[in-house]
Amino acid sequence: MLLTTTNTIEGKEITQYFGIVSGETIIGANVFKDFFAGIRDIVGGRSGSYEGVLREAKETALKEMSDxxxxxxxxxxxxxxxxxxxxGGSGSMLMVTAAGTAVRYQ
Structure with a gap:
């Protein structure tokens, strides 16, 4: 399945439009990740645990949309x-939504 942020597929002809498709996911970050991310925020640097959760949520939403x-x-x-x-009440849940237009191309 080809996924693109563009409205066309260069060099290809879109032969059929099926409509809008979407995928959604909500993932909660656990207390330990929150704690260590807080420490990292104080001393600076990237929060690898949150980056991993964010990446997982994005991939899940894209897969659901593709399916x-x-x-x-x-x-x-x-x-x-x-x-x-x-x-969520304290913003402890992350929601990722992927949406696009399903098409058939040749």
């Missing part, structure tokens, strides 16, 4: 957009 497109008969999703939000 939805494949069930429709598409072989690509164009105009892919990713949205990242924190949710």
């Amino acid at each position: 939805h497109a494949a069930r429709m008969g598409a072989n690509a999703v164009i105009a892919v957009d990713l949205d990242f939000e924190t949710v």
Whole structure:
């Protein structure tokens, strides 16, 4: 399945549009990751634990979107957009949404 943020596929002809597809995931970060990320924020540097959670959430949302497109008969999703939000009472949950247009190209 081809995923692209562009509205066209260079050198290819889009022969069919199936419509909008999306994938969503919500992942919570655990207390230990929060604690160590807080320490890292104080001393500076990147928070590897949060980066890993973010990457996992993004990949899950993209896979869910791709699976939805494949069930429709598409072989690509164009105009892919990713949205990242924190949710929950203390913002301890991360929601990632991937959306795009399912198409068939030749």
